[in-house]
Amino acid sequence: MLYDIFIDPFVQMVEMPDFFLQVLWEGFVAGILYALIALGFVLIFKASGVFNFAQGIMVVFAGLTLVGLHENGVPAFLALILTIGVMGVLAYGIERVVMRPLVNQPDIILLMATIGLTYFLIGFGEFVFGGEPKRMIAEELGLPTGSTAFEMGERGLVILQHIDIAAAVIAIIMVTALGIFFNKTRIGRALRAVADDHQAALSVGISLNQIWAIVWFAAGLVALATGIMWGARSDVSFALEIVAFKALPVLILGGFTSIPGAIIGGLIIGFGEKIGEIYWGGLVGGGIESWLAYIIALIFLLFRPQGLFGEKIIERV
Amino acid sequence: AAEDGNYVPLLTYRTGPYAGSGIHIANGMNDYLQMLNERDGGIGGVKIVIEECETGYNAQKGVECYEATKGKNAVVYNPYSTGITLQLIPKAAVDKIPVLSMGYGLSAAADGNTFPWVFNVPDTYWDGASVAIKYIGEQEGGLENLKGKKIGYIFLDAGYGREPIPLFEQMAEKFGFELVKYAVPGKEMQNQSSQWLNVRRDRPDYMIMWGWGAMSPTAIKEAVKIRYPMDKFIGVWWSAGDDDAAAGGEGAKGYKAMNFSGVGSDYPAIQDIKKLVVDAGKSQTDPESIGSTLYNRGVLNSVIIAEGIRAAQQLTGKKVITGEDMRAGLETLDLTNERLAELGLTGFAHPMKVTCEDHAGSHPVFIQQWDGEKWAVASGWIEPMKDLVRPLLEAAAKDYAEKNAPWPKRTEACPN
Amino acid sequence: MFYREAGQFKTSYEADQSLFPIRQDRIGLAVILLVAFIVIPLTANDFFLTSIMIPFLVFSLAAIGLNVLTGFAGQLSLGSGAFMGVGAYAAYKLTSIFPDVNVIFLVLVSGVFSAGVGAIFGLPSLRIKGLYLAVTTLAAQFFLEWCFIRIPWLYNYNASGAIEIPKREMFGVTISGAEATPIARYFVVLVITVLIAGLIANVMRGRIGRSWMMIRDMDIAAELMGIRPLQTKLLAFAVSSYICGVAGAMMVFFWLNAAEPSSYSITLSFQILFMVILGGLGSIAGSFMGAAFIWILPVFLKFVPGAIGIEIGAETVEHLTFMIVGALIIFFLIVEPHGFARLWQIGKQKLRVWPFPY
């Protein structure tokens, strides 16, 4: 038993380095994909202190819109542009109908409002697109398919899916772009101000309406990217919404307000989860992935209650 | 609503995470019954009153649908979810409405003596599991050659996927192969890379899958990704959807699955459906999906319902029957080749017969293979290993009755 | 006009501290209880009892449980579904170990197990706060759910992996299992829910309830006034989980009859959370209102079109239901962010000044 826990896994890692590398790669890809979802959450949290429960469904919604348009004969790239437009309209609508009347309310109320939004989008999305899963038009969008295998040793093989590489590249570009946008611009500072105190932000002349429309739109774009990437992995269906839960530990681990935190958190969870499941999961019957991420996050939190890069929780009287 | 017809509530799901599979089933069930209404004016001269109730594959909503519809003289329930089936089993005897769980649900319910109100023709999961192993044995040139082989089992980590495990384990011992299990948690359906990494490491000779909803297409994609030989990958009949296989693209070519309902749309009855129902705009079915595996599965389900009603009408001489009549009818169900031919469904299914003792019947199953675009039959009818399955079934039924003591004794007379 | 407290004078602190100091409120409560205990049983059909009233009461109780933790003690929890599951599995095991003991007693005892589990998962709350605390409760949720699947002992090694409720009687009346009549089950659920709601209302107006609210409103100040944060939070976790556990056990024993692990999934946790927030954080009456909204409204919407003879597909109804419920959630939050309970209060206040506004 002790051997199984403390020695065997490491022996395996050394004996089958190709496989270990593959595990690391899968962990990396999973981490990147989680990070993409988490990024959407971070944007909105950073800008309003709202935990946007609807991010998961926005991912589905964006993916379905894209595929749905294509199915109706719109060329792939035009469909992409139209989808971006739809996300813009959605952002404006959310700002107008949900956020604006609820300014200055406690976080939990805003969270609840995004849950209402989730319900609405589920119903609306299924109403428009039906509940059937749809195939992502990855190829049509020019995303690479296929895979490359690297030989290692005699029978070793590390297989890299091109789509995964594309996902990683896109994620890194988005994170950098958003990071710069939010940290280096006037709007970035305003965002953080809004998250701290809506009323005070209003009083210094920050237009919450404008800020919210911008971030919801940005979150919509992230959702679209996420939808494309996740959709290419499995299918675009409402079941994808469940995957969004995976963003929670990532988010919490990285800290709700940090864009790099989303990536680092994603990677920690991705690596931890894959390695844990593959090398230790078998000991308890497998499937530990469903909670391992939370336990990893929990352990980190016990040392840093605000997450790795989160803003310190201010305690003062 | 039901005074002038036989009321058949259909618990379906066209929404939620399992909608991808559920929609086709729902369409198939609905269309066949409608076709009977259109073509024959129903069954035995009375119309079938069809009502769908959306469950979203959620047990609570399923029960709610049941409660809302049972009072309208429902004749039979098809829950299409193991979870809902389990809730309905004890209620069936009390409310006197049979439950037809075709090829799913509680395997033990095949024991008609313990579960007079539950039917799971044509097969239980244990039948399926035994067929899978038998087929692999055939591929290897005999069951004795299974010795030393490694067979992987990837399953949805829920009652559904776990049920076949005892039989697999028993067979592993008996035939000397090694069973490796890969559980896919429901929440991780679309995120199976760990499981498939493990498959890659363990290199099983064959893979068997018990998947549903979004799990199946994802698994097939992942299998393609790790370059698993697809012709050694066999799914249960619920992982046999066209969309499931299509998701894997080119690479999915060669994937196999068990099936017990016909492939394709060349059957006269199905052509009738197309003409009278779908083309007439009376259904939501996408014409292209007619003849797909899950659609046909839905059709077969309705065939059994219809035949059950007909049998009940003959048995009782009534036109509008009750749940109790239906139960008796189902127990005399005998779907012969001749009858299938009459129905315009020659070769659509293996003949099936229900007896009072055996509500499943362990009917033969065939294997189909994906050719990159559609399914093609890849084997003859394979008999389940009844000798293994039946004792297990009976033991399970006994166990169920004990655990749920006091479980009522069968009081229903055997109609034949 | 009708809702006036003028003229009602309280002469003792006892009277002032009673749960319903205003006479109209007392009358209202009496009417509600009368309806619940007499009118409904006399008039309702099976569907109403089984699909509306029983689930509504079970969910109300669960919402009260979560409200204790989130609404009163301010600790966000997304694990109530799993704690309900602990109660359900514990009760199931207890009935199979002690087949002769009264099942209601066992259901009430089962809550003790979830209280224990809840308290364990409450430990990190000393350090982790707010949304971050969600991670602990989520860990509880997913870990426990996994246990329900992976520990076959919990479901007596059933092949189906589910728990099924055996038939049990009390005073010669079958109260659990499929044969139990909806009326019998309704009464059991009603009595337990009303009882626990009453007891918790008592706790809330005393020292312990106050200490929870102190932690919620300003934990630092509470600590500076002598409240021990860990003890207080753990007690809240335990009490909340106890109630959720009992609700979970009732859910399978008196409503569903059988349950799979997925019955206690995160979806359930969220459902309960919605009820609490929409009903009003920190209000027991609100828990009932929230449960009514989240449970009864969709059922109602689902069967309305059929009842009034409109032909639309079952799934369209479902889609519309989702959209309407979603829109209503947002609508009500905009009208009154503090939930139905506050809406009700404001309504009363308006009534008080009626017909002269302000």
Next chain:
Amino acid sequence: MNAIISNNELPQDDFAVEREDLLRVDNVSLSFGGVKAITNISFDIKKGEIRAIIGPNGAGKTSMLNVINGFYHPQEGTITWQGKVRRKMKPYEAASQGIARTFQNVALFKGMTTLDNIMSGRSLKMRKNFFLQMAWIGPARTEEIEHRKKVEEIIDFLEIEAIRKTPVGRLPYGLQKRVELGRALAMEPDLLLLDEPMAGMNLEEKEDMSRFILDVNQEFGTTIALIEHDMGVVMDLSDRVVVLDYGKKIADGAPGDVQASQAVIDAYLGVSH
């Protein structure tokens, strides 16, 4: 009239000799990262006195109170409470030893009514357990009513009868401060720490508040440490004053003396009052 001596060796005046120390702070230093909030401060609070702590903004006054009731833990120095050196303790332990306070930024329990807020001050004095509370009838109720009587006295005393049932979040600032005082009083503390109790009040209200503070001090014999920026109030109410500036003590003594000190005028008062 004597010069203010700004180190720790204060001449013992009559007032100090008569009474014993309730609390002593010796050489306490506290810093946050680079910020030194308190540097090597010593002073004492005698039983029964009103001790004012004044100083410019950011001088470390609030931090001092936080140290006294255990919310901050100083890096150096000792605190002696009723003659015994106190170990590092949690705020709730300090509270149970009899230290109560009000806060600079009102820290009421926003979701509760005035009555409940003040009742919450009695938490430490109430004992009945969970199960008794559940039953309500019987001991728990008797206890509750007993304490309610005390609380009503306080409400009466502070003249806030009218807002008894109002949720405190809706009260104007000044009343919130008063409720907060009530809450602290309900703890029946030995030492009451008041952090700017009169900020944001007009004259009339300040007069009322002064009256309350004096009454508490005289009628209940409660020792009070008071931070306040209104010099009129400080001069009139306090027995002794300690002055902080940039975390250091710059003066300590009788109000009149302190007010006359040039160091205090430069650092704090500006134009003389």
Next chain:
Amino acid sequence: MTKPNDAQTVDAGAETILSVNNIEVIYDHVILVLKGVSLTIPKGGIVALLGANGAGKTTTLKAVSNLLRAERGEVTKGKILFDGDEVQSLSPNELVRRGCIQVMEGRHCFGHLSIEENLLTGAYTRKDGAAAVRADLEMVYNYFPRLRERRQSQAGYTSGGEQQMCAIGRALMSRPKMILLDEPSMGLAPQLVEEIFEIVKQLNDNEGVSFLLAEQNTNVALRYATYGYIMESGRIVLDGDAKALRENEDVKEFYLGVGGEGRKSFKNVKHYKRRKRWLA
């Protein structure tokens, strides 16, 4: 509303920067807080709004700056004119852009932002370039040297007074024409109180900024203000030139604490219940 009131606003438009006409404010749809309040602030004036706790000063200021909505309050009657335009329907940020900014009671700094970032958010609506903003930042630091020392600290951890300075400094950063100051002196050391009012005076003299001050510290407020209004229970009960108010016997007694025989000691205040009120 009466005719003269209307007439007044029309012809006063020229030199009035802000006029509040007979407004009513209701919170939560049921709590009537302001019962017809009218104020006029001349361009370049410093007007003090005095009154006891809960009189409605804060509410009046929020009504002007349109922050009531965020508190579920609304103006149900009356008109507010800023710089000649009706502003009730404008968003708060539009008001700031037009030059009317509020310093909220109770500080409301952005706790997670550093002091400097807090100040910079004040310049959010400005479009006149980074250099000008930097210059103003310098100006604020010169007014409040303490802030310069703490510029990198998170505002949430600074002392109460530091936060107050930060809030005022932040408002100055928007280069307003008019500032609504809600209890600026609260929690500030006496020296600083004087300084703040000196700053107010300077801004008023040099840049022509107008002020509406809600203050409890009547003494200082009336020294610096040109005009004063006294509120009670949601109504204006007295108004007049600051000088006249300072001389008013009632004001002297209840707000300035100088009865007939000079300042009385807080120690000797009698414990008596409510005193005379202008309104019963």
